[in-house]
Amino acid sequence: xxxxxxxxxxxxxxxxxxxxxxxxxxxxxxxxxxxxxxxxxxxxxxxxxxxxxxxxxxxxxxxxxxxxxxxxxxxxxxxxxxxxxxxxxxxxxxxxxxxxxxxxxxxxxxxxxxxxxxxxxxxxxxxxxxxxxxxxxxxxxxxxxxxxxxxxxxxxxxxxxxxxxxxxxxx
Ligand SMILES: Nc1ncnc2c1ncn2[C@@H]1O[C@H](COP(=O)(O)OP(=O)(O)OP(=O)(O)O)[C@@H](O)[C@H]1O
Ligand SMILES: [Mg+2]
Numbered sequence: 460x461x462x463x464x465x466x467x468x469x470x471x472x473x474x475x476x477x478x479x480x481x482x483x484x485x486x487x488x489x490x491x492x493x494x495x496x497x498x499x500x501x502x503x504x505x506x507x508x509x510x511x512x513x514x515x516x517x518x519x520x521x522x523x524x525x526x527x528x529x530x531x532x533x534x535x536x537x538x539x540x541x542x543x544x545x546x547x548x549x550x551x552x553x554x555x556x557x558x559x560x561x562x563x564x565x566x567x568x569x570x571x572x573x574x575x576x577x578x579x580x581x582x583x584x585x586x587x588x589x590x591x592x593x594x595x596x597x598x599x600x601x602x603x604x605x606x607x608x609x610x611x612x613x614x615x616x617x618x619x620x621x622x623x624x625x626x627x628x629x630x
Contacts, residue, residue, distance in 0.1 A: 471615040473625045476600070479607050483509045486611065487516020489628050494521075496545040497572045498619070499589040501581045504597030509609055510579045513595070514549055521575060523547045534561075537569045546574040552581040591617030 477483050502510040515527040523538035538547040578585050600608030
């Protein structure tokens with residue numbers, strides 16, 4: 460008999476050492492191979508941790524239009540697919556005070572179930588978007604801001620990630 464499944468229970472955890480911005484981009488490109496339309500990715504980490512750098516690699520891996528940059532003046536930016544893959548929706552939730560309602564009010568001209576949604580600074584704000592989410596926590600390996608070392612903790616949450624093989628992400 461299958462154990463009852465709670466979507467709040469983390470399914471998989473993986474720690475990856477990332478030693479340079481280039482490796483962070485590579486991690487993003489590998490992530491593109493794992494993601495499917497409708498997936499939600501949450502990126503957590505301090506200012507300059509590398510969230511946008513990772514998202515840029517993800518955009519390259521997915522093959523989407525437009526440069527992935529820090530969405531400083533917009534809360535969300537839609538990158539349409541160049542081929543037949545999913546669009547990338549890149550959200551900076553930093554100024555998204557009201558959480559999910561506000562996100563829906565953005566009236567993005569895109570279908571979220573057909574897109575890969577990546578949210579920076581989304582903790583406590585966008586969890587309701589999906590029971591399933593991949594959470595990437597980026598830590599500076601040492602305190603020195605000049606150091607390029609990062610440790611990325613990947614946590615798959617919900618049924619979607621229960622049996623997912625995340626080992627392809629290890630760089
Ligand atoms: N291992 C690394 N991975 C990613 N970025 C790194 C790494 N080492 C150094 N960097 C540098 O750190 C900066 C990361 O900037 P980025 O915009 O990706 O961070 P962020 O987490 O999105 O910040 P913010 O919270 O301001 O949005 C870049 O200048 C990048 O070159
Ligand atoms: Mg950023």
